[in-house]
């Protein structure tokens with residue numbers, strides 16, 4: 001039975017994915033608030049310690065959780081909240097779980113085809129904060145993280161891919177302006193299909209060796225060119241590792 005660790009399992013896509021995984025007889029370990037809070041790096045470390053103490057192999061880590069918040073707000077660690085929850089915390093969690101993933105583990109990070117440039121100094125700067133820009137940058141950072149991870153994780157026999165669910169009905173953009181909420185509601189699909197697709201990518205033997213890919217549903221798509229600069233990916237990794245005070249990792 002495959003063991004799948006899932007963040008965001010209480011959300012629209014996360015709960016649909018957890019249900020699809022359970023249908024396929026996987027063991028789902030949901031990481032959720034209040035005992036697991038991505039806005040606190042201490043909480044991420046505590047959860048990773050707990051999972052590492054258990055010692056079992058993790059077949060799949062699904063980084064699904066994310067937040068959209070319209071105002072500049074600092075996380076428990078004094079870093080901007082969206083950048084922390086959407087990028088730094090999953091970056092830290094993934095790295096801290098390295099030894100559980102070694103030998104065939106799959107990491108799938110849920111994101112969107114964002115073309116927003118990732119400038120960490122700007123993201124941390126209250127004076128330059130713009131909510132859509134920051135949110136978009138965190139989703140681009142998810143892609144850059146995935147591609148750098150795919151390269152680094154090869155020596156640990158771990159795969160890393162990114163997944164775009166399409167426009168799905170959820171409360172994620174609940175704090176965004178009303179016209180945007182109404183417009184996206186018009187196009188949005190129910191989350192079940194995204195859950196099935198993500199469960200397929202997580203468990204299918206056909207994808208056991210796939211790494212460094214970006215999927216929309218179960219189809220490979222081209223990532224935005226702006227996320228493909230390997231020097232920029234490496235610089236983002238280095239800066240993220242400094243900000244979360246990572247030692248070791250991939």
Ligand SMILES: NC(=O)c1ccc[n+]([C@@H]2O[C@H](COP(=O)([O-])OP(=O)(O)OC[C@H]3O[C@@H](n4cnc5c(N)ncnc54)[C@H](OP(=O)(O)O)[C@@H]3O)[C@@H](O)[C@H]2O)c1
Nearest residue numbers: 008010011012013037038039064065066111167168170172
């Ligand atoms: N919906 C779309 O159209 C769409 C499109 C492209 C990509 N995506 C991506 O899909 C993923 C899931 O989105 P969704 O639409 O399913 O959103 P959602 O329903 O709002 O779910 C968000 C999830 O993240 C969790 N979360 C938020 N802040 C957290 C924190 N500080 N600590 C721990 N967990 C936290 C929430 O937990 P609580 O229950 O505790 O709030 C919830 O489980 C996101 O990465 C999003 O960027 C969504």
